[in-house]
Amino acid sequence: MKKQLKIVVLAKQVPDTRNVGKDAMTAEGTVNRAALPAIFNPEDLNALEQALYIKDLCEGSTVHILTMGPPRASEIIRDAMFRGADGGYLLTDRKFAGADTLATSYALSRALLKIQPDIIVAGRQAIDGDTAQVGPQVAEKLGLPQVTYAEEIVSIDDKQVVIKRRLEHGTEVVSAPLPMVMTVNASAPECRPQNAKRIMKYKYAMTPSERAAAGDSQYARIAAAKDYLEIFEWSVADVDADDNQLGLLGSPTKVKKIENIVFQAKEAKKLTGCDADINGLMVELIANHTIG
């Protein structure tokens, strides 16, 4: 008998850095979020598909999104609901802002302690930061086993999950006891599309703040009348977090300098296989930041 599992997908709304135009960066070298459309982080969609796949296998399971971000990040929770998720939690509070991976994983882990899921699924990394740290850090903070670079759920029961990992030179199959954390690669199956009936069912799903902003409209009343249209909105107080570990305050990452590097091949060089040439090349590549 398969267990009814409580699954949480860690997701992030990110600027679409895949289609960058000339306005993508500010003069200071930071991402110009206003010029880029906000999207569901691509690998988080792969993660959502794995979560929904588990839900399909284990009838009665639930899938919820957990995201930290500004109020508009509720958009990705609705998007996930259109694709098959049951609902979601939006961690939003000014105190969360400016978080690096450490402060982010701390905030998420506080929320996860409250939710108590059986499986936590995250995308490998987000396209705005490319760190791939948040999933593993969440696992460490919660003291849970983790499987990274997941590509396929081989099997699952109420005790453990067997997962195929995609590594640099091949794959390996591992098992982990529940509860656990997995991070999913882009090589895993694409997420299922939004579904017509689900769009119509969930389109008025709102956070309490959105409902308040919608005023006394008919749609706000619909949203209020149906429990499944509630998107949970949690502040720092709701997850019982320590202010000092949150946001900028809790982020040890300091950006010293941002350099704009343009790769240019100005001339062709011929190298032999001798040690001197190889050493010279390595020194050069490190100096111009190609590696290291």
Next chain:
Amino acid sequence: MANFFLDNKDIQYHLNHPLMRKIVELKERGFADKDVYDYAPVDFEDAMDSYRRVLEIAGGVCGDVLAVNAEGVDHEGPKVVNDRVVYAPGTARNLEAITKAGLGGLTLPRKYEGLNFPLVCFVVANEMVARADAGFENIWGLQDCAETLNEFASEEIKQEFLPLVSRGATCAMDLTEPDAGSDLGAVMLKATWSEEQGTWLLNGVKRFITNGDGDVSLVLARSEEGTTDARGLSMFVYDKRSMAVKVRRIENKLGIKGSPTCELVFTNAPAKLVGDRKMGLIKYVMSLMNAARLGIGAQSTGLCEAAYREALKYANEREQFGKPIIQFPAVYEMLTNMKAKLQGARAMLYETTRFVEIYKQYTHISHERSLTPEERAEMKFYTKLADGFTPLLKLFSSEYCNQLAYDAIQIHGGSGYMKDYPIERIYRDARITNIYEGTSQLQVVAAINHVTKGTYLEQIKSYEAGEYSEEFAVQLGKLKAMREAYEQAVARVEAVEVEHKGEGFKDFHARRLVEMAGHIILSYLLIRQGSEVEDYVVSAKAYTKMAEANVQAAATYIANSEFSDLEVFKAVLE
């Protein structure tokens, strides 16, 4: 990340037509479903919002999945393996995407797990699918067979089959046989009642069946032994899971290669009777065919869109003599006329769809309660318009998509003749549209009745009485003259016909008369749009110019035509 809904303002314009309010209210019957189904709308705005959102999903699937797979599907095509059809891999992926997006049973009632969308939305989706891959449109669009079941079948059959379609089952309509094509009254596939098995059994052969190995098939069969005409035919529904129909072969076609065209062998295939015996051809196939013709209108419009876009893109990119070829009058004239025909075809598509929609909804409502006298009068009014406009739409849109594909290749020059550009496939795909579901010649046979009965003239006069922007004063004047020329031509043909009853004079000029009416109607539709939205002004003016020249040509031909002309053309019979 192409989206065939969001990138098409013309479609969105038609979705917002003022008659939509009436259509949605008829379809939703006071929004009673809102308390029963969690996805039912609460009011008109809510419904429209849902249509847009779902069509946006459909537009995304069309742009990102179907259009991407179209070339591979065209090259690989379906195969027959062990008497079954195996779709091209791209087709299978298309079906999976469409099913996951929940786009089955678009118009079916919610109690059969459908979306209960108006026909207008189905037509929008249909033309987007056709723009992406016209062959796949056949497979997806055949879900309108379910509408025929919904209209005529028993509750038991509806409950058995309609939810399957809503969940993504594909359909087929098995009409044609080796000796029964345009003349369906000659169908011989035999249906016999088996007391022993308590079911009807079908035996015989069907040919040229689109998606013949579909999950749910409507089959026209001879249930009355000893008969040889239409009155001995009934309609049956067959479930593929019975495995009693074999696919003997599939045709190797010029175009729409992804759509399997099957020859089927029925061997004691169990089937259920739809509606009443003997009404198969007379009533149910006529309904099926009208829906199918509207479907071809959508398919043709989608092909027009695809051809126009390919031509426009190439004309902007290709440079000759130091400038993009779009800057040459020969090319920009062609493109402007193409756009006018595209927008004209679409204007007629949605005008027809709205007429069909309203009368169909009244038909459904009349099964639930008796209609008021006003409602009955309205139903009669729209039924007549739907009957008149459907063949006109099929005729014009299918001819236009062929013309547009032809012109689009011309703009591509030698490159367009190569397999390197999609226009070559679009050209081949378009060629079937004015042949199947009734050739253009047969559409004229259906439409000429409405020339005689005055359906078109009445509607033209009603358009004439409309209010339009002053910008079109010249065009409106010309249209009045065209209407007079049309009336004179009809009168002349009728007069000669009276003298030589049944000797073919009216048939000889039928297409000319029908096309005159069509040109005038299309001009009005575009002028009406141009009076509302600036975007249509150019097409309205360009189309009216074409219409004027065409109407004059036909008028001249008819004015100078004597009964004895027929002898000239009959010489070929020798």
